[in-house]
Amino acid sequence: MITIPRAPSIWCGLFFLLAGCAANDHATRTETTATDSVAMETSPPPPPPPPATTSGVPSGNNHYTGNARIRQFPYPAPKASSFKRIPRQLLQNSGTATTLGFVLNNRLLPALDAADYEYSFYSIKDSGVAVVTRIERIRQDGTTDMANRYVEGNAYHSFSDYMASLFRAKPGYYRMIVFMLSPYPVVQSDQSMSRQGSDSLFARGADRPAPNMESFPFSDRYACTALIYEYKKPNQEDAPKLVTPSPLTCEAHLKKAGIWQKLESIR
């Protein structure tokens, strides 16, 4: 049988003992907080920013190492619908040495800008650049569906088009283009990339190439290879699938996209 002490003094003693512990605990906590605040106050100030170069890009202590912040393009490249090496004469002035920066800024990107493409950049190992365009809706013949270029789901051009789509599946066609400027041979893996993967690839790219790469000479070792990733969504139920091989050649895709003509005209 358990006996309960009746003397009030014992209960009072127990109460004060517990109260004392709690007070001690609170004091310790307060002390810790104060110590923390002191530690924060007395901690050394952050190091000064690295000196800027004339171009405004920090340099010196490896805060920005070019490739470090630019993601690597998957290599081998995911299986493409079609691909082609872009002729060098479309990318450089004949007979003159040029750099990757020139090829990008004076040939490739103006051609993409003229065709109203959005793009992002990746590094290829330590000396190449990949330009990835945002996936776009195209027509079956490869031309860009400008009115619904980035519209998700079905796009209707007229009421009769909508009515027809109630009874007949309306396949959706999508395309992403990757330009790989690389001294390494472009090889493709056996694994294909999903449409979501293409979206993600564009979204995770950088807004500019690594600056140190722009000064690399566009030597004979380098080549610019275009890879076309064409997707077909057969109906509303099934997921888009990579079309491989594409019914159109890579050059035909680039012509339908308006990029090839622009490369020719810039030259």
Add this chain to the structure above:
Amino acid sequence: MISKSIAQRRLLILWVISGLLLIIIMIARTVGGMYGSKVNDAWSWFMPTILPTLSLMVTVATTQQTVNQKSSKMLYQMAFALSFFYQLLVLFAILNPIPNTYTPTEMMRTSNLWLGPIQGLVAALLGVFFVKSK
């Protein structure tokens, strides 16, 4: 009051015509590739939406003698209107006029939320004409 045989005949005509129309639309959409790999899901949803009611009506109408029997006209009108409304909802679920929000089979599954209760009501009302006998 309305003659039970007339009510039965009219309701049967409504269900047969709308049922055939819905079946034709389903076939057209299937042939048109609207359901892709989920064609079985689509038909599995469609069959129980009209066939049990329709087959019951056809069976009763062809076997039951309803000469000189009368039924409430209001009940008949309610059964007719609710049947028509139900068929419209089934048509809506099949055609999926908002394809960018739901895929066809998603729409079918979602429509079960409202089709189920309404189908129960319709069946109860039709029971007055096709099951209940004086």
